[in-house]
Amino acid sequence: MKILNKANRPEVVDEQVVVPKDDVLISVxxxxxxxxxxNDIFVSISGYSKEELVGANHNLIRHPDMPRVMFKVVWEHIKDKENIMAVVKNLRKDGKYYWVITDFVTQVDEDRNVVSYTAYRRAPKTCVLKTIEPMYKALKAIEDFAGIDAAEHFLMDFLERRGESYDDFVEHLIVNTCEKDDIRKAYEAGTAEEKKGFFNRFFGI
Ligand SMILES: Cc1cc2nc3c(=O)[nH]c(=O)nc-3n(C[C@H](O)[C@H](O)[C@H](O)COP(=O)(O)O)c2cc1C
Known part of the structure; x- marks a missing residue:
């Protein structure tokens, strides 16, 4: 019998553990x-043993800061056999947290029945979190105040106005915000001559 459940979930410690850049955390x-x-990397970062994890509901590592609506969206996609990417804040056994970008992938049998789900997680760039953290805080606040349906309305309306799915939104965050950040950092690190070159290349002056 599993001893881990919602009642004995760890107390939250407001301390981030940064996932190494090349690590891929996998669970099925x-x-x-x-x-x-x-996989070993997921086990190690979660702080649990593999024996504790296998057989447990995946909500074992759910962080209370995560808006429920995000998991609603994830489950609606994967049950429909549509893969989805989501940014997730997870809770470790020691109560600390870590952020990941997660690819949820559905596996089906020859009759198209779901047999399993696999999640592949990597570290997000800080620039992604600059947008996602306040967005999730807003969703959580709406959820606490007015319920999950209100949060879902807010999220869908926000995405509709942008003409993007949640996936597209995250992807554009990575491409647009992060690349701009990378260009700025490279520029700031360069010498005067290199800086001139930079402007020539990127801004045509
Ligand atoms: C393959 C897979 C991986 C998952 N990974 C996570 C995860 O890393 N963190 C998490 O909080 N929930 C994850 N979930 C979602 C949980 O099943 C659950 O919906 C979520 O933690 C919310 O818990 P609740 O429904 O009890 O509120 C995953 C689900 C699947 C199918």
């Missing part, structure tokens, strides 16, 4: 979201 679940497998 059955169709109900019960963990069936996890």
């Amino acid at each position: 679940t059955d169709p109900k979201g019960i963990i069936t497998d996890a």
